[in-house]
Amino acid sequence: MGTDLNLKVKHLTRVEGHGNIVVNMKDGTLEKARLEIVEAPRYFEAMLKGRSFHEAAIITSRICGICSLGHQITSLKTTEAALGLEVSEQTVLLRKLCIHGATMQSNILHAYFLAAPDFLNVGSVFPLVGTHPEVVKRALRMKRLANDIGDVVSGRAVHPITPVPGGFTSIPSAGALRELKRRLTEDMYPDLLATVETLKSLAGAIPQFTRETEYISLRSDDEYALYDGDICSTDTGRVSDTEYLRMTNEFVVPHSTSKHCKVNRSSYMVGALARWNNNHDKLGDLAHTAASELGLTPNCYNPYMNTIAQVVEAADCAIDSIRIIDKLLADGLKDEQPNQEPTKFGSGVGATEVPRGILYHEYTYDNKGRIAKANCIIPTGQNLANVDDDMHKLVPEICDQSPEAITLQLEMLVRAYDPCISCSVHLLDVEFVNR
Amino acid sequence: MTDKPRVGIFDFTGCEGCELNQLNFEDQLLDILAHVDIVEWREAMDEKAPEYDIAFVEGSLSTPDCITRINDIRRRAKVLVALGACAVQGGINGMKNTQPIEEVRQEVYGDDKYLFPTLPALALHEVVKVDYNVRGCPMTQIEFLKLFTALVMGKQPIEPDHAVCVDCKLKENECLYERGMICLGPVTRAGCEAQCPSVGQYCTGCRGLVSDPNLKGMEEILVQHGLSVDEAWKRLELYNANDLEGVR
Ligand code: SF4
Ligand code: SF4
Numbered sequence: 124m125g126t127d128l129n130l131k132v133k134h135l136t137r138v139e140g141h142g143n144i145v146v147n148m149k150d151g152t153l154e155k156a157r158l159e160i161v162e163a164p165r166y167f168e169a170m171l172k173g174r175s176f177h178e179a180a181i182i183t184s185r186i187c188g189i190c191s192l193g194h195q196i197t198s199l200k201t202t203e204a205a206l207g208l209e210v211s212e213q214t215v216l217l218r219k220l221c222i223h224g225a226t227m228q229s230n231i232l233h234a235y236f237l238a239a240p241d242f243l244n245v246g247s248v249f250p251l252v253g254t255h256p257e258v259v260k261r262a263l264r265m266k267r268l269a270n271d272i273g274d275v276v277s278g279r280a281v282h283p284i285t286p287v288p289g290g291f292t293s294i295p296s297a298g299a300l301r302e303l304k305r306r307l308t309e310d311m312y313p314d315l316l317a318t319v320e321t322l323k324s325l326a327g328a329i330p331q332f333t334r335e336t337e338y339i340s341l342r343s344d345d346e347y348a349l350y351d352g353d354i355c356s357t358d359t360g361r362v363s364d365t366e367y368l369r370m371t372n373e374f375v376v377p378h379s380t381s382k383h384c385k386v387n388r389s390s391y392m393v394g395a396l397a398r399w400n401n402n403h404d405k406l407g408d409l410a411h412t413a414a415s416e417l418g419l420t421p422n423c424y425n426p427y428m429n430t431i432a433q434v435v436e437a438a439d440c441a442i443d444s445i446r447i448i449d450k451l452l453a454d455g456l457k458d459e460q461p462n463q464e465p466t467k468f469g470s471g472v473g474a475t476e477v478p479r480g481i482l483y484h485e486y487t488y489d490n491k492g493r494i495a496k497a498n499c500i501i502p503t504g505q506n507l508a509n510v511d512d513d514m515h516k517l518v519p520e521i522c523d524q525s526p527e528a529i530t531l532q533l534e535m536l537v538r539a540y541d542p543c544i545s546c547s548v549h550l551l552d553v554e555f556v557n558r
Numbered sequence: 559m560t561d562k563p564r565v566g567i568f569d570f571t572g573c574e575g576c577e578l579n580q581l582n583f584e585d586q587l588l589d590i591l592a593h594v595d596i597v598e599w600r601e602a603m604d605e606k607a608p609e610y611d612i613a614f615v616e617g618s619l620s621t622p623d624c625i626t627r628i629n630d631i632r633r634r635a636k637v638l639v640a641l642g643a644c645a646v647q648g649g650i651n652g653m654k655n656t657q658p659i660e661e662v663r664q665e666v667y668g669d670d671k672y673l674f675p676t677l678p679a680l681a682l683h684e685v686v687k688v689d690y691n692v693r694g695c696p697m698t699q700i701e702f703l704k705l706f707t708a709l710v711m712g713k714q715p716i717e718p719d720h721a722v723c724v725d726c727k728l729k730e731n732e733c734l735y736e737r738g739m740i741c742l743g744p745v746t747r748a749g750c751e752a753q754c755p756s757v758g759q760y761c762t763g764c765r766g767l768v769s770d771p772n773l774k775g776m777e778e779i780l781v782q783h784g785l786s787v788d789e790a791w792k793r794l795e796l797y798n799a800n801d802l803e804g805v806r
Binding site (some may be wrong): 166189281 | 573575576578653675695753754757758789792793
C-alpha cells in the first residue's frame with residue numbers, strides 16, 4: 124500500500140502575512156500540495172482611484188511595510204512615466220542607495236530572523252539571544268545600519284517620507300553620508316564576512332532539492348539590475364518593461380486570495396535566486412567570494428538556496444552603496460527641489476527589483492493629475508504557482524519521512540521564497556470552494 | 559512588577575509595517591526582551607500562549623474572522639494596545655469604506671464579485687475596548703517606547719491631544735504653507751515631533767484627528783491654497799475616512 128499523508132499548517136509563522144500549507148496524499152498518489160493564501164484583501168486599486176499624483180506613493184507604500192520602499196520607488200517611477208516628469212542624476216543615485224539599504228535590511232532580516240531558526244532547530248530568533256548572543260548582536264547591527272541608510276536618505280526606513288514624485292523633499296547632508304560610508308566599511312564589511320562564516324557552518328542543513336523552472340528578473344547592461352532594466356527570462360531573453368502584462372499573465376485560483384502567474388511554463392520564479400541566475404555576471408568580487416564560499420553556483424535550481432542568494436546580494440549592495448556615496452560626495456550634493464510640473468497626463472509603467480522579485484505598477488492619470496486606473500503586480504504573487512509546483516515535486520521525494528520532517532521541509536521551502544503575503548493579496552479575495 | 563509581563567503581538571488587516579517597526583528597535587530590542595516575555599508573535603516565532611498581560615494589536619478588522627479573533631484576544635488580554643493608524647482609527651483601509659462597497663467589489667472582481675465577502679474596515683475600538691493607542695503610520699517609535707516603559711513600570715501613559723503644528727513650531731520649522739505647499743498639521747494629533755514637516759513633506763494626518771478639529775477652517779485653508787473642496791476632503795480622508803464619515 125502507498126503512503127497516506129494529511130498535513131495542514133495553519134497561519135504559517137515567520138512569514139509576512141497569513142498563509143496555510145496543505146498536503147494530501149492518498150495511497151501514494153498526491154492529491155493536493157499547495158500554499159493557501161488567506162490574508163484579508165485590502166482593495167488598493169480601488170483606494171487609488173481618484174487620488175492625486177502626490178498621494179499615489181504614500182498609499183501604495185502601505186501595501187506592505189517590509190516592502191514599503193520598493194513600492195514607493197516603483198510608484199514614483201510609474202507616476203513620473205505617466206506624467207512625463209524628468210528626475211536628476213542625483214535623485215536616481217539617492218534612490219539606488221535607498222534600494223540598497225532596503226534590500227540589505229530585508230535580506231538580512233529574512234536570513235537571520237525568519238530562516239535561520241529552522242537551521243538551528245528553534246521556533247524563533249529569541250532563544251538564540253541566549254545561545255548565540257554574538258550572532259544575534261551582529262544581525263541587529265547589520266539591520267540597524269541598513270535601516271539607517273533608509274532613515275538618512277529617505278527620512279524613515281518603514282514608509283519613507285522624503286521620496287516624492289520628481290525627487291526628494293530634502294537631501295541628506297554630506298556628513299551623514301560620510302558616516303554611513305564609515306560604518307559600511309568598518310562594521311558592515313567584517314559583519315558580512317562573519318555572516319558568510321556562520322552560514323557556511325549551517326549550509327549542511329539546506330535541503331538538497333532541485334527543480335529547474337523559468338527564472339525572470341530585470342536585466343541591465345550597466346549594473347546588477349535593481350532600480351530598472353528590461354524584463355529578462357531564462358527561457359526567452361529580454362523584453363521592455365512595458366510588456367509586463369504578457370510577462371506575468373495573472374490568473375485566479377480558488378485556493379488563494381492572491382492571483383497566480385505564469386509565462387512560458389506552468390510557473391516561474393522571481394527574487395534573489397532568479398536575479399542570481401540572470402545577472403551573476405554583474406556582481407562584484409565580494410558577492411562572488413561569498414557565493415563560492417556558500418556553494419551558490421550559476422544556474423542554481425534549488426529554491427532553498429534563495430536565502431543564500433539574498434546574503435550574496437546583501438554583500439553586493441553594501442559595496443555598491445559605498446561607490447554611490449563616493450560618487451554623490453565627489454559630484455557635490457545639490458539642494459534640488461522635486462520636479463512636479465507634469466508635461467503630459469497619460470499612462471505609465473514602472474518595474475523595480477524589490478527583495479522578493481520584480482514589482483510592477485501601472486497607472487493612468489486623468490487630465491487633472493488624478494488616478495483613473497491602477498494595477499500592481501507583486502513578486503510573491505508571481506512566485507505562488509512556482510511554490511506549488513515545487514511542493515508537487517518535493518512531497519513524493521520525501522514522503523517516506525516522518526510527518527514532522529516533511530512539514531519542516533515544506534515550511535522551510537515556503538520561507539525560502541521569503542513570501543510577502545501582505546503584498547500579494549492587495550487585490551483579491553476568493554472563497555474556498557473545496558474545504 | 560515582579561514577574562515579567564507576558565506580551566502578545568497580533569496583526570489584522572494592515573501592512574505589518576507597525577510590527578516591523580518593533581523589530582526595528584535594534585538598539586533597544588535586547589533591553590526590551592529583558593523586561594518582558596514575548597509569548598506570541600506569528601510574524602517572528604512559532605509559539606502560542608493562553609493569555610497575555612499586554613496585547614499589542616496592529617491592523618483594522620475587515621472580515622468576519624477578524625471579529626472573532628479580536629474578541630478572543632480581548633478576552634485573554636489584561637491590557638490591549640492598538641498599534642498604528644489601521645488599528646487606532648481605521649487608517650488607509652478606511653478609504654475603501656468611502657466608496658459604495660458594491661462598487662469596490664465590482665472594481666476588483668468584475669463579474670465574480672458575489673463570490674467574495676467583505677466588511678467595511680473597522681478600527682479596533684469599534685468592536686472591542688481599547689486601553690491605549692500608539693498612533694502613526696507606521697506607529698511612532700518614540701511613542702511606543704514611552705508607552706511601553708510606562709506600562710512595564712506600572713505608570714499611566716499620557717496621550718497628547720494638541721495639533722502637530724504646536725510641535726512643528728517648537729522645532730522652528732518654516733511652515734510648509736509659506737513654501738506654497740499644503741499640510742494637515744493643524745487638525746492632526748501631535749506626538750511624532752512633526753516628523754514629516756521637519757523633512758519638507760506635508761503632514762498627511764496619519765496620527766488621526768485631534769479631539770476637537772476645526773474641519774471647516776481646515777477646508778478653507780486647503781481651498782485657499784489651490785485644492786478643490788472635494789480634493790480637500792479627499793486629502794483629509796486619507797487616514798481618517800472612518801472618523802469623517804457623515805461629517806462633511
Ligand atoms: S498603520 Fe500604517 S504602518 Fe501600521 S499596519 Fe497600518 S498601513 Fe501599515
Ligand atoms: S508645516 Fe504643517 S505642521 Fe508645520 S506649522 Fe505648517 S501646517 Fe503646521
